Amino acid sequence: MTFAQTPMGRTGGMAARIGRLAGHVPVATVYVVGILLIAWPFMQALTGALGPDPVRTLEQKLGLSALQVLVVMLALTPLRRFAWINLLRFRRALGLTALMIVSAHLAVWLFLDVRDPARIWNDILRRPWITVGMAAFLMMLPLAATSSGAAIRRLGAAAWRRLHMLTYVLVPLAAVHFVMVRKGWQIEPLIYLAFIVLLLTLRLEQLLPRRRNKKRSRP
Amino acid sequence: MRWRFKTDLTENDVTPEEVFRARRRFMAAAAGAAAVGVLAGRTAAASRSDAVLKDEPTRYEDATTYNNFYEFGTRKSDPARLAGQLTVRPWTVRIDGLVDRPLELSLDDLLKEMEIEERIYRFRCVEGWAMVVPWNGFMLRDLLRKAGVRKEARYVAFETLLRPSEMPGQKGRLLEWPYREGLRLDEAMHPLTLMATGMYGKPLPKQNGAPLRLVVPWKYGFKSIKSVVRITLTEKQPPTTWNMMAPDEYGFYANVNPNVDHPRWSQATERLLGSGLFAGSRPTRMFNGYDEVAELYRGMDLRKYF
Structure with missing residues (x-):
């Protein structure tokens, strides 16, 4: 259950x-x-x-x-x-x-x-707002590719979990993309960004102890 | 000799009224269309694919429901939804600063004293969309001459009404209210520069800046300040709202220029309102196609003075 x-x-x-x-x-x-x-x-x-x-x-x-x-x-x-x-x-x-x-x-x-x-490529390289959005999109691809149970087994749970921590980067990036697309500092995208930061902050506690418990990889 | 208005928009670019109305009837899915309606509807449909990227006046419904007027909110639909509460009568505009005769004119004074004419202008928003609007209005220079421009005057500053009780957007701090804009005196005196009191032959809708707005067709739309209550002649370049907010993105001049991109997007092309999902965009023209203003900027680096 x-x-x-x-x-x-x-x-x-x-x-x-x-x-x-x-x-x-x-x-x-x-x-x-x-x-x-x-x-x-x-x-x-x-x-x-x-x-x-x-x-x-x-x-x-x-x-x-x-x-x-x-x-x-x-x-x-x-x-x-x-x-x-x-x-x-x-x-x-x-x-x-x-x-x-x-x-x-x-x-x-x-x-x-x-x-x-030509303009698409130019926009991706030169316009920070599009660069940010594109980065968030690209980060989603490996996560989608490894979303199956088989992929978890292949990668091993630890490596898989580490890879999927990309989520904590790409979601705020998506919100930053939203903030940047608007003219001026508009309230709506900022609320999304703030809420996402809050959701991530609620995880900190969970993430930190786990890291502490992990075996040290370096001598 | 009186300056005559010239435009490269010909009769052919203007949809015949019957087609206009037929199309509207068509859109409303009115049954039993009259023979003329059917015929006109077909003409409109046939010409639509190639006409969409030409300068055909934007549908009235489109031009009045897709607006940037942050005094009423930041969504395109906010002005049409919320501007109804704005009181536009009585309305007074003050002309002051470096003038011989400071004036306070009511809207009725203006409508009576100024020569109102129709001008079909392209309108290009800094965001990358465009429309074609038949404005009704008078030349700003006629108004300025009425007040008598003193020779020290170099710039013209404009102010929008400040009335948070009727303009809910002004309760927020997104921009520094009241909205302010400005022109160099020679730009203000240019015969293309219009003070509009109407569009499509009707009084200016509130969401489009009733009852009196500036229209500078060769500049991005944010220069064409709405609901103007004050026009001040100054010696120094006046502060302007979007330029104060983000000087690297919105210059004082803000001339339409396909070669100078906005830092966040390209200005090379524009989407024409009402052209549909698959029409794509058309190339943006230097000075929005109003080459006659080029002489105002001769010798200026338009990358620097964007």
Whole structure:
């Protein structure tokens, strides 16, 4: 049972009920929601519902959805630790879904917005905001490639875990990308960034003792 | 001799009104379209693919729902949603500073005394989108001459209304309110420089800067300050809002220039509002295509004075 693993071993109450409810939700739901998060705004863009600048609006909507999925993913561990709600079985699906939406975001930028290969390369190199976003995207690739159980066995749990710490770099980078894309210091992206930093801070405690317990690799 | 307005936009670039209306009818999915409606609808559809990147006036609905007017919020839809509460009558604009006769004029005075004409201008936002707007307004220079520009005057400073009770964005600190803009005197006196009181033959919608806004078609949109209450002639270059906020990104001149990129994005191309998901972008033109202003900047390094 999922909630048997909660730190306090608590089974009653709200948290358990949410956990039990979530237990009935197939993981595949996450992918379905992800596909809808891409398909729906795309349909809206086609029908004119996204307004007069559909390329830009679609690009932004997809980017924001991807960031939101990443935030939810990052919230799972603190949720289990502090609210005793265990939704960890959705984590891989959330990560892969985020990558799927980011890919759509990138595709809109490449094929509907900029289009010009020379300019794309130039933008990636010269525009810090795009460099940052692209870095976050590239960091997602090895994580997706090693998301299977087989990959964990192949790499070994420790190496796998170390590799997947990239998450703690790429998610804040995605938020920084969002902050930079706006004119001026706008409140909305800063809230995302602050929340992500908070979620990471909640992990520090967990990360540090583990590091201390680890065998020293150097003599 | 009176200066005559010239434009490279011809009749052919302007959608015939019946096509316009037919298209709107078409969009509204009105049943039983009249024969003329069907015909016009087809014309519009046929010309759409190649016309989208030409200077065809932007749909009124697009030009009035996709706005940057941070006094009402930072989303493009915020101004259309929230500007309704703005009181635009009575409205007074003050012309002061280095003038012979400081003036306080009501909007009605302006509409009565100034010669209102229609100008179809391209409008290019610094963010990389563009539209084509038929403005109604008068030449700024006519207004400045009414006040009498003193010979020490070198610049013109503009101020937007400061009224946080009706402009909720002004309660935040994103920008330093009131919004301020400025022009060099020769730019302000250029016959292309317009003070708009209307668009599409109607009074200026509030989200587009009612009741009185500046329109400088060869500069990025943020220079064309909205809801103006004060015009001051000065000797020194006045501080301007976006330039104060991020001087490396938004210059005082802010001339449309495909060769000088914004630090965060390219200015080489622009997406035309209403052109759809697959239209791509079109090349941005130097001075937004208004080559007649080039002489104002002869000898200036436009990379430095961006």
